[in-house]
Amino acid sequence: MASDTAHPAPAEPASADGTALQVLRRLDSGPRGLTDTEAAARLAAHGENTVPGVRTPSWPRRCLRGVRDPFTAVLLCLALVSAAVASWGTASVILSLVAVSCVLRATGEHRADRSIAALRGLVSGTATVLRRADGGAERAREVPVAELVPGDVIRLGPGDLVPADVRLLRARGLTVHQGALTGESVPVPKAAADVPGTPHDGPLGQAHLCFQGSGVATGSATAVVVETGARTRFAAAHRVARPRGDSAFDRSVHGISWVLIRFMLLTPPLVLMANAAVRGRGLETLPFAVAVAVGLTPEMLPVIVTTCLARGAALLARHHDVIVKRLPALHDLGAVDVLCVDKTGTLTQDRPVVARALDPSGRDDPDVLHWAAVHTWWTLQLAELPAPDALDEAILDAAGAVGEEYDGVAAVPCGPGRRIATAVLRGPGLGIGTVLVKGAVEDVLERCAVSPGERERLLALAAREAGAGSRVLALATAERPVRDRSYGDERGLAFRGLVTFHDAPAPSAAEALRTLTGLGVTVHVLTGDHPATAARACRDLGLEPAAVRLASDADGAVPGAGPTVVARCTPEDKARIVAGLRAAGHTVGFLGDGVNDVAALRAADVGIVPRDAVGVAREAGDVVLGDKDLTAIGHAVVAGRHSSGNIASYLRVTLSSNLGNVLAMLAAGLLLPFLPMLPAQVLVQNLCFDGAQLAFALDRPAPAVLRRPTGLRPRAFLRFITVFGALNAVADLATFAVLAIALHGPDALDDESVFHSAWFTENLLTQALVMVLLRTGRGLAEKRGPGPVGKAAAALAVIGLLLPPTPVGAALHMTVLPVPYHLLLGAVLGLYALALVAARARYERRHP
Ligand SMILES: Nc1ncnc2c1ncn2[C@@H]1O[C@H](COP(=O)(O)OP(=O)(O)OP(=O)(O)O)[C@@H](O)[C@H]1O
Numbered sequence: 001m002a003s004d005t006a007h008p009a010p011a012e013p014a015s016a017d018g019t020a021l022q023v024l025r026r027l028d029s030g031p032r033g034l035t036d037t038e039a040a041a042r043l044a045a046h047g048e049n050t051v052p053g054v055r056t057p058s059w060p061r062r063c064l065r066g067v068r069d070p071f072t073a074v075l076l077c078l079a080l081v082s083a084a085v086a087s088w089g090t091a092s093v094i095l096s097l098v099a100v101s102c103v104l105r106a107t108g109e110h111r112a113d114r115s116i117a118a119l120r121g122l123v124s125g126t127a128t129v130l131r132r133a134d135g136g137a138e139r140a141r142e143v144p145v146a147e148l149v150p151g152d153v154i155r156l157g158p159g160d161l162v163p164a165d166v167r168l169l170r171a172r173g174l175t176v177h178q179g180a181l182t183g184e185s186v187p188v189p190k191a192a193a194d195v196p197g198t199p200h201d202g203p204l205g206q207a208h209l210c211f212q213g214s215g216v217a218t219g220s221a222t223a224v225v226v227e228t229g230a231r232t233r234f235a236a237a238h239r240v241a242r243p244r245g246d247s248a249f250d251r252s253v254h255g256i257s258w259v260l261i262r263f264m265l266l267t268p269p270l271v272l273m274a275n276a277a278v279r280g281r282g283l284e285t286l287p288f289a290v291a292v293a294v295g296l297t298p299e300m301l302p303v304i305v306t307t308c309l310a311r312g313a314a315l316l317a318r319h320h321d322v323i324v325k326r327l328p329a330l331h332d333l334g335a336v337d338v339l340c341v342d343k344t345g346t347l348t349q350d351r352p353v354v355a356r357a358l359d360p361s362g363r364d365d366p367d368v369l370h371w372a373a374v375h376t377w378w379t380l381q382l383a384e385l386p387a388p389d390a391l392d393e394a395i396l397d398a399a400g401a402v403g404e405e406y407d408g409v410a411a412v413p414c415g416p417g418r419r420i421a422t423a424v425l426r427g428p429g430l431g432i433g434t435v436l437v438k439g440a441v442e443d444v445l446e447r448c449a450v451s452p453g454e455r456e457r458l459l460a461l462a463a464r465e466a467g468a469g470s471r472v473l474a475l476a477t478a479e480r481p482v483r484d485r486s487y488g489d490e491r492g493l494a495f496r497g498l499v500t501f502h503d504a505p506a507p508s509a510a511e512a513l514r515t516l517t518g519l520g521v522t523v524h525v526l527t528g529d530h531p532a533t534a535a536r537a538c539r540d541l542g543l544e545p546a547a548v549r550l551a552s553d554a555d556g557a558v559p560g561a562g563p564t565v566v567a568r569c570t571p572e573d574k575a576r577i578v579a580g581l582r583a584a585g586h587t588v589g590f591l592g593d594g595v596n597d598v599a600a601l602r603a604a605d606v607g608i609v610p611r612d613a614v615g616v617a618r619e620a621g622d623v624v625l626g627d628k629d630l631t632a633i634g635h636a637v638v639a640g641r642h643s644s645g646n647i648a649s650y651l652r653v654t655l656s657s658n659l660g661n662v663l664a665m666l667a668a669g670l671l672l673p674f675l676p677m678l679p680a681q682v683l684v685q686n687l688c689f690d691g692a693q694l695a696f697a698l699d700r701p702a703p704a705v706l707r708r709p710t711g712l713r714p715r716a717f718l719r720f721i722t723v724f725g726a727l728n729a730v731a732d733l734a735t736f737a738v739l740a741i742a743l744h745g746p747d748a749l750d751d752e753s754v755f756h757s758a759w760f761t762e763n764l765l766t767q768a769l770v771m772v773l774l775r776t777g778r779g780l781a782e783k784r785g786p787g788p789v790g791k792a793a794a795a796l797a798v799i800g801l802l803l804p805p806t807p808v809g810a811a812l813h814m815t816v817l818p819v820p821y822h823l824l825l826g827a828v829l830g831l832y833a834l835a836l837v838a839a840r841a842r843y844e845r846r847h848p
C-alpha cells in the first residue's frame with residue numbers, strides 16, 4: 001500500500017522535552033500512572049490510539065493505479081499507435097478493454113483492501129499499563145493498544161511493539177528496532193537519561209524517546225505515553241508497508257508477464273513485415289497488426305488474481321480463523337515446499353514445569369532450584385520485565401516465595417542471541433557479593449572454571465536429560481565485590497547444577513505435522529534450544545528427523561532433504577538458514593512466535609505467526625493463525641493451492657487460446673484480402689472470453705492440485721501454452737478449410753461477413769472446449785457436476801452459436817451460417833477435443 005495521504009508532520013512533541021519528572025508533570029501524570037477515571041476522560045478527549053488507516057484511494061486514483069500494470073500500459077501504447085494512424089475503431093476497442101479491466105480490478109481491490117483492513121484490526125494487540133482505581137494501588141495490566149492515552153505509564157519488554165510515542169522513565173539494556181520509521185535495520189540503544197545528548201539525526205535519534213511502530217529488541221523499560229493516535233510520528237510518516245523483496249508470487253507473475261510483453265511488442269513489426277513481404281502491403285496493415293498484439297493480452301489477469309486471492313483469504317478467515325495480512329502471501333503459501341518452525345511455543349506449549357533440580361553429580365538438589373529462583377526473582381525485579389518468560393515463571397512456581405531477604409544489585413536478562421541471564425546480589429550470608437548466572441548449559445559452562453574432562457561429563461549429563469525430552473538450564477555462581485561491574489561477561493564461575501523442565505507438546509502439533517508431510521511440505525525445526533531436547537520433541541510428535549545439527553556447525557545452514565533439526569540457533573541463524581533455503585530454490589514458510597523469530601519471519605516467503613505471538617512477530621508475519629490450532633496451517637496451505645490453482649487455470653486457458661488466435665490471425669491476414677476480424681468483433685469476442693473466465697475465480701480445482709505445492713513456474717507455463725496454442729491455431733486453420741468446403745470452393749472465403757461469423761462462432765466454441773478441458777489438474781475421468789467453469793463455458797458456446805443470426809450479430813456485420821458449415825465444424829471440434837485430451841495426457845505424463 002503506497003502512502004496515499006500526506007498528513008502534515010506534527011509539530012515537535014513539545015511535551016517530550018525536559019527531564020522525566022518535568023514530562024510527567026506536564027502530562028499531569030506520575031510514576032504510578034493514571035487512575036481509571038483520568039484515563040477514561042483522556043480517552044474521550046484525545047480519541048483512540050489507532051493509526052488512521054491509509055485513506056482508501058478514490059476511484060479515479062484506483063483506476064489510474066491500474067495503468068501501472070504492465071499489460072495495461074502496453075495496451076495503452078497500442079491504443080496510442082492506433083490513434084496515431086487514425087484507426088479509431090481499433091483504438092476504441094483497446095480503450096474499452098482497458099476500461100473494463102481497470103474498473104473490475106479497482107472494484108476487486110477495493111473489496112479486498114476493505115476486508116484485509118478489517119482483518120488486520122482483529123490482530124492488533126495489547127500494552128502493559130500501570131493503572132489504578134481511584135484511591136487504590138497501581139497494577140500492571142494488559143490494555144488494548146487503542147485505549148492508551150497520553151500520561152499512561154507503560155512497561156516494555158523484548159518483543160513488544162512500542163504502542164505509542166513515549167518518553168522513557170527507566171530503561172535497562174533497551175535496544176529498539178526503528179526500521180518502520182527510519183529504515184535502519186540494526187536496533188538502536190535507548191536510555192532514560194535526563195540530559196539527552198544532542199540528537200544526531202533529528203528527534204528519531206533521541207535516546208530518551210521511543211516511537212510507535214518500533215519494536216523492542218532487547219532489554220526493558222518503563223515509559224510515559226506522550227502522543228497517541230494520529231499525532232504519533234508513525235502516523236505522520238505513514239510508512240505502513242515495509243519494503244520487502246520480491247515474493248515467490250511476484251517472481252512468477254513478472255516472469256510470465258515479461259515474456260508475453262516481449263511477444264506483444266514484437267508482434268506488430270513482424271505482422272507488418274510479413275504482410276509487406278507476402279502481399280506487398282504497406283502501413284495500412286498497422287491497425288490489424290496492433291489488433292493481433294492486443295489479442296495476446298491476458299487483460300483480466302489482475303482481476304482474476306485479486307479475486308481468487310481475496311476469496312481464498314475470506315474463506316480461510318471465516319472457516320479456519322486464519323488471517324492473511326498480505327494477499328499475495330496466500331499464493332506463496334500454496335507454493336511453500338519447506339516450512340521451518342521454531343520449537344518452543346510452536347511444537348510445544350511453552351508452559352514448562354520444573355521436573356528436577358540436579359547437582360553437578362546428577363543427584364537431586366533442592367538448593368539448585370532455590371538459587372535459580374533467587375536469581376530469577378531478582379532478574380525480574382531489577383530488569384523490570386513486564387512479564388517473566390515461561391521458564392522463569394516455572395522456576396518461581398516451583399520454588400515458592402524466595403529472594404526478599406537479599407538485596408539485588410544488578411541484572412542482565414537474556415535476550416535474542418544471549419542465552420544466559422546474570423544477577424548480582426548481596427545480603428545476609430552472601431559475603432562480598434554473589435554473581436548468579438543461569439542459562440543454556442554450553443553457554444554457562446563456557447564461563448565456568450572446570451577441567452575439559454569435567455566439562456564433557458557435565459555436557460553429557462545435560463544431554464541425557466535433554467534426550468529424555470526435558471528442557472535444561474544450568475546454574476553457576478561466583479563471589480565478587482559488587483563494585484566489579486563485569487556482569488555481562490562473567491568468567492571463572494563455579495558450576496552449581498541443572499534445572500530441568502517438562503514442556504508438553506502442543507495438542508494439535510502432531511496432527512499438523514502429519515498433514516503437512518502429507519501435503520508434500522518438508523518441515524525443519526530451527527530452535528534456540530538443546531539439540532537433544534529438540535530431537536526428542538520432534539520424535540514425540542511423530543516427526544523422525546533425518547538429521548540433527550548445531551547452527552554453529554559448518555553445515556548447520558543446509559538442512560538436508562528430509563526433516564532436519566537445527567539447534568542452538570540465534571535469531572540471525574534462523575534468518576540465514578531460511579535465506580539459504582530460498583536461494584536453493586525452495587519456497588519457504590516460517591512459523592514462529594518469539595522475538596528470536598522475527599528476522600526469520602521477514603526472511604521467509606511467508607511468515608506465519610500464532611495470534612498470541614509477541615507484538616513484533618505478529619507485525620512481521622504475513623499470516624496470523626487463530627488459536628493455537630496448528631492444523632490451521634494445513635488448511636491455509638490448501639487454500640493457497642486452491643487460489644493459485646485457479647489462477648494457473650486461467651493463465652493456461654487464456655494464454656494458449658490467445659496464442660492460437662494470434663497465429664491464426666497472422667495466417668488469415670496473409671490469406672485473405674480483407675481483415676480477418678473487425679475491431680467491434682474483436683471487442684465482443686474478448687468481452688465474452690473475459691466474462692466467462694471470471695468463473696475461474698469461483699472454481700474448485702481437482703484434489704490432485706491440492707496435494708502438491710503449486711508454483712506458477714514460468715518455464716513450464718510457456719512450454720504449455722506453446723503446445724496448446726499451436727493446437728488451437730491448427731483447429732482454426734481447419735475451420736477455414738471447412739468453411740471453404742462447406743461453401744464450395746475457395747471463392748467462398750471472399751465473403752467477409754460469412755468468414756467473420758464463422759470464425760466468431762468457432763472461436764467461442766473452441767474457447768469453451770479449452771476452458772473445460774485444460775483446467776488445472778482436471779482430467780476427463782473426473783465426473784462431477786458442471787462447476788462454475790462448466791456453466792460459463794456452456795454460456796460461451798450458446799452465445800457463439802446464437803449471436804451471428806440475431807440483430808446484434810447483424811449490427812456486428814455477421815450473418816446466418818449454412819447448415820453444412822455447422823456439421824463440418826462439429827467434426828472439427830470433435831477432433832480438436834480428442835487432440836486436446838491426448839496432448840494433455842501426454843503433457844502430464846512428461847511433467848508430472
Ligand atoms: N529465562 C531464561 N533464563 C536463562 N536462560 C534462558 C532463559 N530463557 C531462555 N534461555 C536460554 O536461551 C536459550 C535460547 O532461547 P531462545 O528463546 O532463543 O530459544 P528457545 O525458546 O529455546 O527455542 P525456540 O527457538 O524454539 O523458540 C534457551 O534454550 C535457554 O537455554
Ligand SMILES: [Mg+2]
Pocket residue numbers: 342343344345346592593594
Ligand atoms: Mg519460540
